[in-house]
Amino acid sequence: MKPAPFEYAAPDTIDEAIHVISQNDPDEVKILAGGQSLMPLLNMRLARPQLLLDLSRVRELAYIRELDAGVAIGAMTTKRDLEESPLIRERHPLFHAATRLIGHPQIRNRGTVGGSFAQADPAAEYPAVALALDIEIVAQGAGGTRRIAADDFFITYLTTALEPGEILTEIRVPELPAGTGWSFQELARRHGDFALVGATVTLRLEAGRCSDPRIVVFGVVDRATRFAEAEALVAGQPAEPATFERAAAQVAESIEDPLSDVHGSGEYRRDLARVLTQRALVEAAGRAN
Ligand SMILES: Cc1cc2nc3c(=O)[nH]c(=O)nc-3n(C[C@H](O)[C@H](O)[C@H](O)COP(=O)(O)OP(=O)(O)OC[C@H]3O[C@@H](n4cnc5c(N)ncnc54)[C@H](O)[C@@H]3O)c2cc1C
Structure with missing residues (x-):
């Protein structure tokens, strides 16, 4: 398919770009960056802006x-x-x-x-x-x-x-505080596909106990999400498997309405979130200090 007709502007500077937007209805302007997500939307006419503002020269x-x-x-x-x-x-x-x-x-x-x-x-x-x-x-x-x-x-x-x-x-x-451990885990059906589910963790260790944990899961609800209750189960606790299992189970429990599609059911995604969170916690703890 081809996009619906649109005007096109390719400014050289940010100031020029903002000026162009101010001369138009901002709701009718779509910014074009690398086009990797927007071009398919334009071609399928899911986006029909009056003006396409291309930032590639900025x-x-x-x-x-x-x-x-x-x-x-x-x-x-x-x-x-x-x-x-x-x-x-x-x-x-x-x-x-x-x-x-x-x-x-x-x-x-x-x-x-x-x-x-x-x-x-x-x-x-x-x-x-x-x-x-x-x-x-x-x-x-x-x-x-x-x-x-x-x-x-x-x-x-x-x-x-x-x-x-x-x-x-x-x-x-x-800057991450010195000694912060991290992990980024995901599962995709094929290399290069969007992840079905992913989990990322950062944490530090103080005398064998976890501090400042951040637990984020994506691909399972409408946006990437931090899990405060699971973080609370990790903070101050010994960096050992039982701690990480409890926190991962809490992540799964906190997911209310998991996404479901032809690639994976909601229950599958929920369980994948648990498994990947646990792996991420173990790896982040192993990298800390
Ligand atoms: C086959 C394929 C596989 C992909 N796999 C993955 C993947 O595994 N993981 C992943 O994260 N992504 C994936 N993508 C998406 C890819 O990463 C896109 O590059 C990204 O989503 C959008 O970046 P873009 O620069 O191409 O933005 P565009 O497509 O140009 O724009 C995307 C949206 O952002 C808006 N926008 C862009 N720049 C700005 C700005 N500076 N200010 C305000 N609004 C702006 C646009 O108006 C549009 O709404 C994949 C894409 C394809 C085609």
């Missing part, structure tokens, strides 16, 4: 920059750039590992960081990474710039806290 949005305590990544940075970045591999190995699980090299060559955050697919890796690493999202619009915590950014299936007309310009990844 080079000021493609960067990976070291901050005092973390890394800033421009929205138009491709997944391939992240995968190849020594800074990301060394300082944010969880982010690096998750990036390598996204689609195929062709997808990672074109697909951008901002595109995956804005798309907010419940089975995508980056929203889970964002919750696990406490990433901050920077958005710019006619009204100025604002920063949104990952916890507040992903609302539901394909829906974020971005307002119509706002451009996601940057994500800011804070």
